[in-house]
Amino acid sequence: MKIVPSSNWFPFHWGRKQEPSAKRDPVKDARANVPATDNSKDTPLHAAAKDGDAERIAMLLFKGANPNVRDAAGLTPLHFTAVNGDVEGAEMLISRGAELNPCDHMGMTPLHMAVLEGDVDVASLLIARGAKINAQNHIGWSPLHEAVARCNAEMIELLLSGGADRHTVDSTGKTPLNIAASLGRADLGALLLRYEK
Numbered sequence: 336m337k338i339v340p341s342s343n344w345f346p347f348h349w350g351r352k353q354e355p356s357a358k359r360d361p362v363k364d365a366r367a368n369v370p371a372t373d374n375s376k377d378t379p380l381h382a383a384a385k386d387g388d389a390e391r392i393a394m395l396l397f398k399g400a401n402p403n404v405r406d407a408a409g410l411t412p413l414h415f416t417a418v419n420g421d422v423e424g425a426e427m428l429i430s431r432g433a434e435l436n437p438c439d440h441m442g443m444t445p446l447h448m449a450v451l452e453g454d455v456d457v458a459s460l461l462i463a464r465g466a467k468i469n470a471q472n473h474i475g476w477s478p479l480h481e482a483v484a485r486c487n488a489e490m491i492e493l494l495l496s497g498g499a500d501r502h503t504v505d506s507t508g509k510t511p512l513n514i515a516a517s518l519g520r521a522d523l524g525a526l527l528l529r530y531e532k
Contacts, residue, residue: 389427392412413437414444414448417461445466458490476505
């Protein structure tokens with residue numbers, strides 16, 4: 336299947352849209368219009384982050400790509416590295432000035448995304464670099480609420496040991512402990528009660 340790019344796709348977008356076997360020419364790609372966007376307001380840096388392509392991320396940052404650029408949903412490249420579990424890409428973005436706590440249109444930070452995906456490595460990196468561990472999205476859920484809702488004990492332990500507040504209340508008045516109880520997960524409740532903030 337041959338995919339023909341639209342008039343507003345640029346070489347870095349093509350890397351994502353082409354058949355997987357297609358090879359890109361990094362020298363040619365380096366001359367691409369770095370800030371160019373497609374219809375979803377994705378930039379080449381968004382595309383590289385979505386692909387988990389650390390080499391392309393590094394090249395784009397070197398060429399001056401903005402690590403804090405947002406797409407139509409308010410997502411930054413750091414959000415996508417968190418979704419993909421790309422520690423190397425996340426580290427590159429952070430080292431080049433990526434904000435640690437940008438919120439998308441739903442109030443989700445990269446740490447929320449890492450927790451949703453269950454990626455302890457990216458979550459650890461974000462916490463170590465100073466991400467707001469108690470940031471709340473539009474419904475008041477913190478990363479700890481998300482971890483409990485997904486019954487991810489390893490992530491809960493990571494968040495609690497990093498200073499997550501188990502008393503954080505969402506927009507309906509529920510704490511992470513309330514969520515554990517509603518799921519019938521006494522083990523998670525016990526884990527939450529071991530940490531006092």
